[in-house]
Amino acid sequence: MSTSPTRPAAAAKSSHGGSDVESQRMRRRTFAIISHPDAGKTTLTEKLLLFGNSIETAGAVRGRKSERGATSDWMDLEKQRGISVSSTALTFEFAGFQVNLLDTPGHHDFSEDTYRTLMAADAAVMVIDLAKGIESQTEKLFRVCALRKIPVLTFVNKVDRRGRSPLEILDEIERKFSIEPVPQNWPLGSGEDFRGFVDLQDDSVHLFDERNSSRRISPKVVQWSDLESIEPSIASDLIEATGEEVDLVRMAGATLERERFLDGSQTPVFFGSALTNFGIEHFLHGFLKLCPPPGTRQQVEGSLPEASSSFSGFIFKIQANLDPRHRDRVAFLRVCSGMFQRDMEVTIARSMKKIRLARAFRIFGQDRQTLDEAYPGDIIGLVCPGEFRLGDTLCQDEIIHHEGLPQFSPEFFAVLGCADTSRRKQFDRGLTQLVEEGAIQVFHDAHAKQREMMLAAVGELQFDVVRYRLESEYNAPTTLSWRPYKMVRWFNATAEQKAKLRLPFSSKLALDQFGQDAILLQSKWDESVLHRENPDIRFEEMRVAS
Numbered sequence: 353m354s355t356s357p358t359r360p361a362a363a364a365k366s367s368h369g370g371s372d373v374e375s376q377r378m379r380r381r382t383f384a385i386i387s388h389p390d391a392g393k394t395t396l397t398e399k400l401l402l403f404g405n406s407i408e409t410a411g412a413v414r415g416r417k418s419e420r421g422a423t424s425d426w427m428d429l430e431k432q433r434g435i436s437v438s439s440t441a442l443t444f445e446f447a448g449f450q451v452n453l454l455d456t457p458g459h460h461d462f463s464e465d466t467y468r469t470l471m472a473a474d475a476a477v478m479v480i481d482l483a484k485g486i487e488s489q490t491e492k493l494f495r496v497c498a499l500r501k502i503p504v505l506t507f508v509n510k511v512d513r514r515g516r517s518p519l520e521i522l523d524e525i526e527r528k529f530s531i532e533p534v535p536q537n538w539p540l541g542s543g544e545d546f547r548g549f550v551d552l553q554d555d556s557v558h559l560f561d562e563r564n565s566s567r568r569i570s571p572k573v574v575q576w577s578d579l580e581s582i583e584p585s586i587a588s589d590l591i592e593a594t595g596e597e598v599d600l601v602r603m604a605g606a607t608l609e610r611e612r613f614l615d616g617s618q619t620p621v622f623f624g625s626a627l628t629n630f631g632i633e634h635f636l637h638g639f640l641k642l643c644p645p646p647g648t649r650q651q652v653e654g655s656l657p658e659a660s661s662s663f664s665g666f667i668f669k670i671q672a673n674l675d676p677r678h679r680d681r682v683a684f685l686r687v688c689s690g691m692f693q694r695d696m697e698v699t700i701a702r703s704m705k706k707i708r709l710a711r712a713f714r715i716f717g718q719d720r721q722t723l724d725e726a727y728p729g730d731i732i733g734l735v736c737p738g739e740f741r742l743g744d745t746l747c748q749d750e751i752i753h754h755e756g757l758p759q760f761s762p763e764f765f766a767v768l769g770c771a772d773t774s775r776r777k778q779f780d781r782g783l784t785q786l787v788e789e790g791a792i793q794v795f796h797d798a799h800a801k802q803r804e805m806m807l808a809a810v811g812e813l814q815f816d817v818v819r820y821r822l823e824s825e826y827n828a829p830t831t832l833s834w835r836p837y838k839m840v841r842w843f844n845a846t847a848e849q850k851a852k853l854r855l856p857f858s859s860k861l862a863l864d865q866f867g868q869d870a871i872l873l874q875s876k877w878d879e880s881v882l883h884r885e886n887p888d889i890r891f892e893e894m895r896v897a898s
């Protein structure tokens with residue numbers, strides 16, 4: 353498998369002047385794709401890379417796909433410590449921009465990492481299968497984007513196959529997400545009758561040619577008004593029906609406003625077909641026009657540093673044993689401001705400890721490429737000697753705290769036991785370390801005298817990771833016993849309110865690892881009871897750890 357990455361733009365000069373940082377910032381776009389498995393994320397990624405002229409990296413995407421296994425295969429880490437659990441960002445150049453595409457793991461890898469990766473993105477692209485509409489994982493990820501105010505572009509994929517009507521898809525987006533979908537193009541036919549799309553900005557028609565599926569060739573473009581005369585092979589009733597739909601969409605009157613896209617109240621919708629490479633270039637241009645440059649939405653405690661001022665960034669992911677050749681831990685940092693230079697000395701804002709960043713990489717699967725410089729929006733891998741924690745801010749001159757990473761409602765709960773009592777000390781030490789690192793969440797029963805430590809995670813795979821790491825790094829084998837809870841709702845309440853709490857029978861009042869009050873619930877039904885019985889208290893499904 354070839355994983356050679358494209359090199360970053362040659363434009364990075366050694367000058368440290370603010371204007372250089374500013375020009376590098378302005379040409380970067382950092383985003384993530386959110387989708388349900390099989391909607392076409394891998395195929396779209398590959399086609400984007402094709403336009404970015406990164407063919408070899410596209411091969412890496414395929415490689416990852418074939419390596420992705422079921423959860424149970426994951427345990428076979430000798431085979432597995434590869435790109436499917438560890439890739440972070442693919443980089444490509446297009447139209448003068450450096451695009452950083454953050455990798456959100458697929459279905460079987462679904463975990464808190466998937467959510468946290470979104471925290472490092474300036475925008476998200478939601479890929480929807482025309483035939484299936486909005487599926488469960490897309491919905492979960494969209495909600496995280498909405499909570500964090502990450503603007504979302506929509507790509508409705510597989511228009512070359514028969515699916516739902518485009519109007520139905522728009523309606524579903526609006527209904528489920530309370531966001532206004534604003535189509536940017538409109539498909540001309542579908543399935544065997546798919547002939548292209550109408551660009552709603554300029555009324556041109558981009559004609560579909562399946563032979564271009566693996567080439568960077570722009571489609572033939574004609575004006576809508578000339579379509580019938582230039583392309584007599586397109587049935588006139590298809591042109592008429594499409595014309596009626598386009599009129600209907602226009603009459604609905606939605607026009608895209610960048611501000612409304614940025615504040616999450618509108619999503620531009622592009623129809624296309626990743627497999628046949630159709631609509632990708634049009635989408636990419638639309639994306640570049642809309643996606644904000646880095647730095648405009650990073651929230652910080654205290655004052656927001658100028659993006660071009662001194663270096664700062666935050667750690668959004670820590671990955672252990674990434675590669676059998678390097679048995680170490682890698683912290684992934686998103687650069688927020690200033691310029692990163694290898695060997696620079698930074699301060700970890702939480703501990704105020706100074707640390708020299710000597711080992712910094714761009715990471716592609718199992719390949720590491722030493723990185724000398726990076727700019728706002730870039731993702732770097734730092735080999736981490738146990739100093740970093742998730743959510744840590746690293747900064748150069750002025751001490752700032754980027755807002756902490758949110759904690760998301762877990763969906764799996766279990767108690768981990770130490771299988772070999774002679775390894776108890778190692779078990780405790782390892783678990784403490786993993787919890788601190790953010791690999792897993794912890795809840796205690798708020799009332800019980802003997803405080804049983806319950807571990808909790810968004811994805812089941814996180815338990816496999818923790819158990820594997822305890823065994824391989826601390827030589828502490830474990831036992832696991834599941835608990836029936838399905839979600840957490842955090843809340844703030846006065847002592848008086850707490851005394852009056854009315855909880856569903858099967859729920860539990862708990863404290864998380866930061867001592868924050870929370871309720872563990874077994875079902876959506878219980879959740880609705882909780883809200884109904886305690887109308888004065890706000891229950892949250894996400895909280896920013898402090």
Ligand code: GDP
Nearest residue numbers: 389390391392393394395510513625626627628
């Ligand atoms: P992922 O799980 O979201 O990464 O999905 P993939 O990119 O692996 O695609 C899932 C399946 O859908 C594969 O068999 C693809 O070949 C197919 N696929 C992806 N995009 C399209 C498309 O535009 N049209 C058609 N007909 N099939 C597609």
